[in-house]
Structure formats: C-alpha cells, structure tokens
Amino acid sequence: MNKNKLFHPHIFVFSDSASDGNLKLPYYVTKIQKNDLTGNDIEVHLENPYNVEIEGKKGDYKMEHCSNKDFYVSLTFLYDPSISSKPSKTSVTDKKKKDSPHAAIIDESRPQSTLPSKSTKEMDSYWYKIMSNERFADIFFVSSDNVKIPSHRCILYEVSPIIAKIIDETSELPVTINVEEFNAETIKASMDFLYGKIDSIKGKENEIFKFAVKYKIKMLMDACCSFFEESVNPANVCEIIQIAYSNNFEALKQKCLKILVEKKKEIDPSKFADLPKNIISDFFAFF
Structure with missing residues (x-):
C-alpha cells in the first residue's frame, strides 16, 4: 500500500459542559514502512484545527501502531472552554478532500458558527x-x-x-x-x-x-493626535506644534516643523513669534 494513501477516515469528537458544543477533530490512517523492532506499520494522524494542546503540545498529533493488533489510547486535551467551534487554522484534510472519496465525511468536521x-x-x-x-x-x-x-x-x-x-x-x-x-x-x-x-x-x-x-x-489622546496630524495647516500649526512638543508626539512635531518651514509666509507672524524658544531653535535647525 502506498505510504501516503488515505484510508478509514473518522471523526473524533470531544466535548465539555463549559464549551460551546462539541469539537470535532478528523483523523486518518496511513500505511508506513514496518518497524522491525516494534512491529508498527501504520500512522494515526489526528488533525488539530483548533490548536488545542494534545498531550501537552499544540499542533496535529501523530502516533504509530501495529495494524494487526487492537489498541486503545488515552489522550489529554487542554483548551479554552470558550473556544469557538470554528477551526483556527486550515486543516490538512481541506487540502486533500478534493481528491478523497471521503470528502463528504471529512467536510462534516468543519462546523460553521451559527452566531x-x-x-x-x-x-x-x-x-x-x-x-x-x-x-x-x-x-x-x-x-x-x-x-x-x-x-x-x-x-x-x-x-x-x-x-x-x-x-x-x-x-x-x-x-x-x-x-x-x-x-x-x-x-x-x-x-x-x-x-x-x-x-x-x-x-x-x-x-x-x-x-x-x-x-x-x-x-482619547491618540485619537485627537491622529486628527491633529490630518488637519494641521498654516492657520493652526502654531497651536498644534505646542501640543506636539508638550506630549512628545514625534511624528506630529516633524509634520508641524515642515509646515513652519515650507509655509512660513502664510503663518501669522505674531503667533510664530510667541512660540517657545525650543521650538524656534528646532525650526532653524530643520532647514
């Protein structure tokens, strides 16, 4: 049997009284090269689209077993009880189901949110x-x-x-x-x-x-600052640049200084003269 051939797909379901319904994890089995020491010749691949912790680890869970013996496995699952029933990642099965004769079965493991x-x-x-x-x-x-x-x-x-x-x-x-x-x-x-x-x-x-x-x-300060950056102009730049300096809004400082330099002729001279000395100093250094 080909190593990558998919056979016997199943849906594993686990639930918790605090969770939002049942979580369904699809799993499938592939034939692998037989291990002479253990006799294992199949791999069970449990998909984990919800990214819960299985046996202390996140991601898909895989295990090897012998195909001619019955086996029972006890697994631990750790997850947020409020987890949505919608998978948090694209499932490996999603990539294969177009070619799989069991597409309808696997598709059932992708419940959609009804919120x-x-x-x-x-x-x-x-x-x-x-x-x-x-x-x-x-x-x-x-x-x-x-x-x-x-x-x-x-x-x-x-x-x-x-x-x-x-x-x-x-x-x-x-x-x-x-x-x-x-x-x-x-x-x-x-x-x-x-x-x-x-x-x-x-x-x-x-x-x-x-x-x-x-x-x-x-x-609230950030929202107002965003407005100042969008609306600063020669008429209000002398007021806004003082706000920028008082609160260390660096991007706003630079934009105001640029307007002071490029639009100086449009700015009220009396307002410019009343600016603090550190702003005037930066204005001349900006050239």
Missing part, C-alpha cells in the same frame, strides 16, 4: 446603547457649567489612572468628580467616544485633548 453576524457599525451602536444607559451610572462628572454627566466606573477605571485613583480613594457611591475646567459638551463627547461613538469628538478635538491629558486617557 449572528453584525457589522462593526452595528456592534458599535449596540455597545454604545448599553454603555450610555444612565440608569446604572455609578460615577458623575460635574462640569464647569454645573451639568452632571453620568458614566460608569468599570470603563473609566480601565482607561484613566487618574480617575482610577479617585475611585479607589472614594468610599461613597456614586462617585462625583468636579471638573471646573471643562464644559458639559466636552465631557459628554469624551464619554461618548469611550462608549464607541468615535465621531463624537469631531470638531471638538482641542478641548477634548486637554481633557484627555488631564485624566491621562491615552486612547
């Missing part, structure tokens, strides 16, 4: 609806215009080390944070961004960036 499919936009809207629900708010910002903006500790604790410290040091609920420097519009837009409404900061980036810096909300 509903949602677009990114739909999911963003879904999470925004949940997280912006004021009914379960347990932290409030009081803005400079004396408006209370509700939010959730579980979100702010993860994104802001400053707010996390306030939460840790506060024993009463809900937590109240007085924000004297920012109005309700700025705070609300910042919270909406954290809930997944990415476009909420559009047109308010300057003030929102200051809010993000105060509370060290990095993801």
